[in-house]
Amino acid sequence: MQIMTELLKKPWFLGSLVVIFVAVVLWNIPIEKRKYGLSQGSLVTDYTGLLPQHVERVVKAENRDDMQRIVKEANRNGQKISVAGLQHSQGGHTYYKDGVVLDMRTFNKVLEIDERKKTIRVEAGASWEDVQEAIQPHGLALKVTQSQSIFTIGGSLSVNAHGRDIRFGSMAETVKEMTLLTPSGEIKNITRDDPDEWMKYVFGGYGLFGVILDVTLELTENDVYTIHTGNLKTDQYESYINELLNHRNTAMHYARVSVAPSTFLDDMVVVNYDYTEKQDHKTVLKKEQGVQLSKLALDVGRQGGDLEDLFWGTQKRYIGSLDGKEITRNNVMRSESTFMEYTKPGRIEVLQEFFVPVHAYKDYINDLKQVIPANDRNDDFKVHNITVRYAAKEDFTTLNYAKEDMLGLVVLIQHGLKEEEIANATSLIQSWTNLTLEHGGTYYLPYYRYQTKEQFRSSYPGWEEFEEEKLRKDPNNVFQNMFYEYYVK
Amino acid sequence: MSHKSARYLPLVVTVGQVVIFPYYIIWLKQVSLTFTLFAWFFASFSFAAAWGYRIYQTKKNKDHSYLFIIYAGMGSVYILIGCIKNSYEFLPYVVLPLQVVLGVLQGYFRAWHSDQDTYHLHAVHHYLIVGFMMIGFSFLKIISPVVFITIFGLLLLICGFWEFIRRGKLNVPKKV
Numbered sequence: 160m161q162i163m164t165e166l167l168k169k170p171w172f173l174g175s176l177v178v179i180f181v182a183v184v185l186w187n188i189p190i191e192k193r194k195y196g197l198s199q200g201s202l203v204t205d206y207t208g209l210l211p212q213h214v215e216r217v218v219k220a221e222n223r224d225d226m227q228r229i230v231k232e233a234n235r236n237g238q239k240i241s242v243a244g245l246q247h248s249q250g251g252h253t254y255y256k257d258g259v260v261l262d263m264r265t266f267n268k269v270l271e272i273d274e275r276k277k278t279i280r281v282e283a284g285a286s287w288e289d290v291q292e293a294i295q296p297h298g299l300a301l302k303v304t305q306s307q308s309i310f311t312i313g314g315s316l317s318v319n320a321h322g323r324d325i326r327f328g329s330m331a332e333t334v335k336e337m338t339l340l341t342p343s344g345e346i347k348n349i350t351r352d353d354p355d356e357w358m359k360y361v362f363g364g365y366g367l368f369g370v371i372l373d374v375t376l377e378l379t380e381n382d383v384y385t386i387h388t389g390n391l392k393t394d395q396y397e398s399y400i401n402e403l404l405n406h407r408n409t410a411m412h413y414a415r416v417s418v419a420p421s422t423f424l425d426d427m428v429v430v431n432y433d434y435t436e437k438q439d440h441k442t443v444l445k446k447e448q449g450v451q452l453s454k455l456a457l458d459v460g461r462q463g464g465d466l467e468d469l470f471w472g473t474q475k476r477y478i479g480s481l482d483g484k485e486i487t488r489n490n491v492m493r494s495e496s497t498f499m500e501y502t503k504p505g506r507i508e509v510l511q512e513f514f515v516p517v518h519a520y521k522d523y524i525n526d527l528k529q530v531i532p533a534n535d536r537n538d539d540f541k542v543h544n545i546t547v548r549y550a551a552k553e554d555f556t557t558l559n560y561a562k563e564d565m566l567g568l569v570v571l572i573q574h575g576l577k578e579e580e581i582a583n584a585t586s587l588i589q590s591w592t593n594l595t596l597e598h599g600g601t602y603y604l605p606y607y608r609y610q611t612k613e614q615f616r617s618s619y620p621g622w623e624e625f626e627e628e629k630l631r632k633d634p635n636n637v638f639q640n641m642f643y644e645y646y647v648k
Numbered sequence: 649m650s651h652k653s654a655r656y657l658p659l660v661v662t663v664g665q666v667v668i669f670p671y672y673i674i675w676l677k678q679v680s681l682t683f684t685l686f687a688w689f690f691a692s693f694s695f696a697a698a699w700g701y702r703i704y705q706t707k708k709n710k711d712h713s714y715l716f717i718i719y720a721g722m723g724s725v726y727i728l729i730g731c732i733k734n735s736y737e738f739l740p741y742v743v744l745p746l747q748v749v750l751g752v753l754q755g756y757f758r759a760w761h762s763d764q765d766t767y768h769l770h771a772v773h774h775y776l777i778v779g780f781m782m783i784g785f786s787f788l789k790i791i792s793p794v795v796f797i798t799i800f801g802l803l804l805l806i807c808g809f810w811e812f813i814r815r816g817k818l819n820v821p822k823k824v
Contacts, residue, residue: 168704173699180695184688188740302795614719 192648210251220266235257242366245310248605253292269293277378282640283313285373298440300381302327308493313371318605319363323411329553331362333377340370363556384432388482391427416548419471423533439487453498463536508573514565514601521597533648544571557621585609615646665779668800671793693751700755716812723804730798
């Protein structure tokens, strides 16, 4: 006590206390999150906030009977219904002008886990995080999910999402059964051999074919993987991924392409998760770690020019440091996301994803250098990151993006919100989309619709069938959203 | 004149700090993302004030207190706060050092002030003045707290300048 009293009289001690405390506070300052969703004043938005719209009301989904009644009423009185989960889609998929929004986040119970059959039955408003928390103690993991666990099951299936897994095909193919509230207000149990082919339209159907109430998902073991990383040139990647798919013992994979000026679209880093024959029942699900540091690094990269080179170098070193470490399947499927938050007024960060056939990748990347500048430091339109993931051929859904084995380039873009800045971004993304189409590729639909209607039709030749089936299954057009209105209606 | 300034400048500063406090709180709450962070900002201010207080107390030559720097420093911080127009994501990282600077300066000032023979008289006066001023301010519609914060910052800068001019011409009588 005496020592403490003496210490507190010393200015150097008090100064040290301040410095230590400030350091602790700095480390723990929370990252500001984007404000979006169903409670932003009188207008609703989704994650980008680019399409604010007035809706009649938001209904929290709590029980099946209420939802059924709402759908039947809508059929009678001409109301429009949209379905919303965590609203990470970015093109108005979850609401419609003057419509009713079913907020599914409250419909999130895990109904049944069958350890023997390796399945889980879960309500559609549950997030992948909820599912992981439920199955992890059983030593089970998802077959296919996104690289982050912040989305709802219903939302991910409605956009037929994909992730890092390279062995189990598309997410839609891992659904064994589904309970669907159809546009006419019936509650149906749907299996894969359903003669009406509901799954074909509901998965990747962007909420236009009814409400997914619950699904039974196939699971797999919570395997332990060894991380293997490496550096490549973009022209080596095509043969690398083919080798990986055909001959390597790799379960999951992703890569990053440099968008830094000095190595622009030339350098790549690859991350593989290789089987170890081990399984894990004990390792806890990881929480977000080091988000402040990751955000700081990303913010440095966001400045462009030399700082983007520095960011790329740091990223390569960080990824290289993971080489040889072990990680469980569940933990691979729950990457950090908070560090990507960006809330600068007057600017926005959006995602776009372009799919290109594996065999066309090299030429595509070469041609892409003519579309986007290597150094965007002084430009309004900035590309901050390109992650590459493999998407196996899938012809299960109507609006399928992987008509053959594809590489998906997930692009993080930043641009201003002034009219001319949005027009400039639109023009660049349309050029990028044209290039993708020229190489036999397509683009992903959950994101903001910079593309034209013609580009949509070229990318998704199944759109006519989609529209016809929509009219057949939902003749009163009860399920509506801004995505459908823009592209199809 | 010089004597009056020595007598009234600390009172202006003390009263101003208390009067500006509610507006400063509103601003700080606006830039704090969570209550936890808001509380941490205050804690950092408080620790820094203790540090500033002891810096003055352990100072050997108290005749050279450099009060003009303290006034001008506090004024500059408040003006800087007034200049931060938009809320943006780095703001907490800017606010934290500002809180520390403000804490050190206020702690130093308080230690100096309590060493003056006018301190106890100022204490009574400042309570009364603050009471009346707050009644007056209650009839003013707040456009933005930063307007008041900036005005107070300018006032402190003027105090700093005044103190600088006064400095050297007169020795402030010390408490015995």
